[in-house]
Amino acid sequence: MTPSPHGIYLHLPLCKRRCSYCDFYSRTATADTAAEIAEGLRREMSLRPAVAGRTLYLGGGTPNLLSAEELSGLVILARRRYNLSECAEVSMEANPSANHSVDYFTALRQAGVNRLSVGFQSFIPAELKLLGRLHGAEETSIFTNARRAGIGSLSIDLIYGLPGQRPNQFRQSLEQALRLGVDHLSLYALKLEQGTPLQHEVAAGRVAEPDSDAAADCYLLALELLEREGFEQYEISNFARPGHHCQHNVGYWRVEPFIGLGPSAVGDDGTVRRRNLPDLDGWLSALRAVENCPHEDEAITDEERKAEQVMLALRMREGISEEEFSARWGLPLLGQFPALVSHLEAGRLLREDGRLRIAKEYQLISDRILSDLF
Numbered sequence: 001m002t003p004s005p006h007g008i009y010l011h012l013p014l015c016k017r018r019c020s021y022c023d024f025y026s027r028t029a030t031a032d033t034a035a036e037i038a039e040g041l042r043r044e045m046s047l048r049p050a051v052a053g054r055t056l057y058l059g060g061g062t063p064n065l066l067s068a069e070e071l072s073g074l075v076i077l078a079r080r081r082y083n084l085s086e087c088a089e090v091s092m093e094a095n096p097s098a099n100h101s102v103d104y105f106t107a108l109r110q111a112g113v114n115r116l117s118v119g120f121q122s123f124i125p126a127e128l129k130l131l132g133r134l135h136g137a138e139e140t141s142i143f144t145n146a147r148r149a150g151i152g153s154l155s156i157d158l159i160y161g162l163p164g165q166r167p168n169q170f171r172q173s174l175e176q177a178l179r180l181g182v183d184h185l186s187l188y189a190l191k192l193e194q195g196t197p198l199q200h201e202v203a204a205g206r207v208a209e210p211d212s213d214a215a216a217d218c219y220l221l222a223l224e225l226l227e228r229e230g231f232e233q234y235e236i237s238n239f240a241r242p243g244h245h246c247q248h249n250v251g252y253w254r255v256e257p258f259i260g261l262g263p264s265a266v267g268d269d270g271t272v273r274r275r276n277l278p279d280l281d282g283w284l285s286a287l288r289a290v291e292n293c294p295h296e297d298e299a300i301t302d303e304e305r306k307a308e309q310v311m312l313a314l315r316m317r318e319g320i321s322e323e324e325f326s327a328r329w330g331l332p333l334l335g336q337f338p339a340l341v342s343h344l345e346a347g348r349l350l351r352e353d354g355r356l357r358i359a360k361e362y363q364l365i366s367d368r369i370l371s372d373l374f
Contacts, residue, residue, distance in 0.1 A: 006259050010041055010261050012066065037262070044287055053084045058075070103149075114153060117157065124173060155246065156182045185222075187219070190215075252312070307337075310373055340373075
């Protein structure tokens with residue numbers, strides 16, 4: 001049996017400064033650290049299996065803190081190593097406060113990058129300050145420069161549910177993103193992660209608690225506005241113009257195999273889930289010694305795989321096929337997860353053409369619905 005193509009993820013956990021809401025693993029960037037990470041990724045690629053690739057994604061951190069030469073070299077090497085097709089999606093995350101000239105993005109496009117995901121988060125100055133972002137609301141040239149360089153798909157991340165945020169403020173950010181001509185939006189509700197500066201400020205009473213009702217209103221506003229503007233909601237948090245879905249992320253939601261390279265990166269071949277330890281120094285030291293970098297392997301049980309498959313599929317608007325689930329596991333979907341029956345009977349789930357999906361008006365309680373799987 002021919003192995004399924006993998007999504008390839010390169011993790012570059014470098015930032016100029018950690019944002020106030022972020023709890024992801026990252027290190028403060030220096031030119032030396034950037035070069036070391038690039039070399040480490042090249043070494044790790046040579047030590048790991050050369051599986052067939054489907055998509056390539058460079059995430060962070062802030063990948064565009066690396067030079068165009070460093071990033072282009074990684075993209076070219078990964079495309080060759082994993083035999084990616086000429087038309088494969090090659091995505092890169094970027095921040096407006098780092099490298100983003102036309103020449104910079106031209107070099108990346110020539111190497112194969114064809115999709116850019118910009119972490120802007122808000123166009124409201126007070127919100128950017130609250131989030132600890134380094135760029136201003138007016139610093140939007142990254143979008144025009146990437147487009148001028150020929151990068152054909154542009155995405156933006158925005159956060160809603162911020163302390164003090166009202167729906168009209170979030171509308172301003174949405175409308176500004178649309179004026180910039182983006183093809184894709186990822187909209188994330190703020191989570192106050194334990195131990196982050198923003199969580200401490202809220203806990204100490206110096207910043208107001210986020211308003212869940214206002215957050216819900218922001219989300220519903222986005223659904224209406226983006227549908228009117230021709231965007232398809234293909235996943236609970238993701239919206240795209242036709243032809244601009246993020247195929248790499250769709251692979252995650254369809255539980256297709258993927259390989260993760262770089263400190264703290266995760267991979268899953270369908271049998272074992274591998275997580276590189278969040279230890280840049282240990283990762284680099286092992287690779288310099290031509291050793292497998294420090295990692296943990298986790299065997300996922302069939303019961304966990306079933307629940308994960310259903311949970312991720314129900315996040316997507318296409319939902320889950322009852323026939324495909326039964327063919328894979330030899331069990332009927334509703335027989336395996338009887339908790340879904342009550343949601344179906346109550347109209348929170350819809351059944352259409354043999355697929356189950358969350359009804360649009362119940363997306364705001366999707367976490368509650370999905371938690372019943374466990």
